[in-house]
Amino acid sequence: MEETKFSDYLCTTKFFSALLLPLPGAWQEKDITDQMTHQPKQIAVIGSTGSIGTQTLDIVAQRPDRFKVTVLAAGSNVDRLIEQAMAHRPALAIIADTNKYARLRDALAPLGIETASGAQALADAMERPDFSTVVTATVGYSGLEPTIRAIRASKDIALANKETLVVAGELITRMLLTSESSILPVDSEHSAIYQCLVGEDPATVDRLIITASGGPFRNLSESDLEKVTVADALRHPNWSMGNKITIDSATMINKAFEIIEARWLFDIPAKRIEAVVHPQSIVHSMVQFCDGAVKAQLGVPDMHLPIRYALGDATRTDAPERRLTVADYANLTFHRPDTRRFPCLNFAYQALEEGGTTACTINAANEVAVAAFLAGKLRFLDIHTVISATLSATPFVSRPGYDDYVATNSEARRIALAEVKRLAL
Ligand code: NDP
Ligand code: MG
Numbered sequence: 001m002e003e004t005k006f007s008d009y010l011c012t013t014k015f016f017s018a019l020l021l022p023l024p025g026a027w028q029e030k031d032i033t034d035q036m037t038h039q040p041k042q043i044a045v046i047g048s049t050g051s052i053g054t055q056t057l058d059i060v061a062q063r064p065d066r067f068k069v070t071v072l073a074a075g076s077n078v079d080r081l082i083e084q085a086m087a088h089r090p091a092l093a094i095i096a097d098t099n100k101y102a103r104l105r106d107a108l109a110p111l112g113i114e115t116a117s118g119a120q121a122l123a124d125a126m127e128r129p130d131f132s133t134v135v136t137a138t139v140g141y142s143g144l145e146p147t148i149r150a151i152r153a154s155k156d157i158a159l160a161n162k163e164t165l166v167v168a169g170e171l172i173t174r175m176l177l178t179s180e181s182s183i184l185p186v187d188s189e190h191s192a193i194y195q196c197l198v199g200e201d202p203a204t205v206d207r208l209i210i211t212a213s214g215g216p217f218r219n220l221s222e223s224d225l226e227k228v229t230v231a232d233a234l235r236h237p238n239w240s241m242g243n244k245i246t247i248d249s250a251t252m253i254n255k256a257f258e259i260i261e262a263r264w265l266f267d268i269p270a271k272r273i274e275a276v277v278h279p280q281s282i283v284h285s286m287v288q289f290c291d292g293a294v295k296a297q298l299g300v301p302d303m304h305l306p307i308r309y310a311l312g313d314a315t316r317t318d319a320p321e322r323r324l325t326v327a328d329y330a331n332l333t334f335h336r337p338d339t340r341r342f343p344c345l346n347f348a349y350q351a352l353e354e355g356g357t358t359a360c361t362i363n364a365a366n367e368v369a370v371a372a373f374l375a376g377k378l379r380f381l382d383i384h385t386v387i388s389a390t391l392s393a394t395p396f397v398s399r400p401g402y403d404d405y406v407a408t409n410s411e412a413r414r415i416a417l418a419e420v421k422r423l424a425l
Helices: 006-012 014-020 026-037 050-064 078-088 096-109 120-126 140-152 165-179 188-197 245-249 255-264 304-311 341-356 358-374 382-393 402-423
Strands: 040-047 067-074 092-095 114-117 133-137 156-161 183-185 203-211 272-277 281-290 294-298
Touching: 014 026, 014 402, 026 281, 040 050, 040 358, 050 078, 050 133, 050 304, 050 341, 067 078, 067 120, 067 188, 078 092, 078 402, 092 096, 092 120, 096 165, 096 358, 114 120, 133 140, 140 156, 140 165, 140 402, 156 255, 156 304, 165 281, 165 358, 165 402, 183 188, 183 255, 183 304, 188 203, 188 255, 188 294, 188 304, 203 255, 245 255, 245 358, 245 382, 255 341, 255 358, 341 358, 341 382, 382 402
Parallel strands: 040 067, 040 133, 067 092, 092 114, 133 156, 156 183, 203 272
Antiparallel strands: 203 281, 281 294
């Protein structure tokens, strides 16, 4: 796979300019402008009804002087979207599920809030002039097109939707090189790495160490894993998240996705990114430098901190949430992951080695397999089987453009669905 040159990337994106400069980077100029005009930063939240979306709106509600929501978008939870729109009074509310549109329109028209529905309306909204930053909090492949449209429209992106970088990290990276847009990570591990890198010379980074809780099945044997239920898998020990990412954490494919996400965000080769199991989820990730020093960012497992940091353009502001008391943690432990019990972790290295559409195929097959598992139609261990089988059968494109990702995503879904049917309970 063709590698973007680290130094080129660092010098040309706003994302990294903050790491190179001890003073605030380019995007902070916008914040200064906002402060001068006393206008709150205008934001779009796509996936507003989910776990990240609702926590984002908590932060907006806490600081109306700093943030104003102008676009809200959700999948199908129309009642929650209506509540959010009534509270935040955006200019536009979008529901992806067209069947729910009439209810949204009827509820919000009396308030003068514009409404729309469908995936295309959501993507088109990314070009509106009335916001500067979009929080991508949708789940799965649905985040890709809006993110691309937002980059084209020079919006800044607070990126929660890691699947966008898993599916098309190479394309997104290339687009950022010639765009005014910048990405700040919301994912806690990547936010931690970002925070560790501030003030450092990127050339001195030796490796990124991404922590993983190990999920609810960390201590189960292979034979125990054969029997786990959906309810077991949804019981994450440390984090409260949406269902899909909770299952991804249980299989540890979430960590594979985060390795891929880190490769693109920080432009570092896969062999210098490692995952380490840290069951307490207090150390959110680490960076080791060429002199051997390791920097880490710690905090309680609460996404408000990385969301607030990304929304505030990598600046720190007061936070009301419970904070870490380090003396409460006598034992912070770390160990290597067991890829025999959690083979999905290996998909990261396979995807980054092969490049092209491999990660797109893995993501599509995983989405199909996780949905089938959640619907009680697939065994937990067969999530890996479905992904492997889909990878073998889906045509590989070595230098994909956007249309290749779209085609690969639908072909891989078709193959994965057939595989789910073959294995169905
Ligand atoms: P949730 O399932 O809680 O929320 C997903 C959101 O996306 C909901 O608002 C949902 O709407 C919306 N949505 C679903 N499908 C579509 C669609 N086709 N078009 C538009 N909107 C859609 O997920 P999370 O908040 O947990 O995760 C969101 C993203 O953030 C994921 O990519 C995840 O990997 C990432 N992330 C999440 C973390 C967490 O702590 N939750 C941590 C780090 C990353 P509705 O509910 O109305 O159908
Ligand atoms: Mg994470």
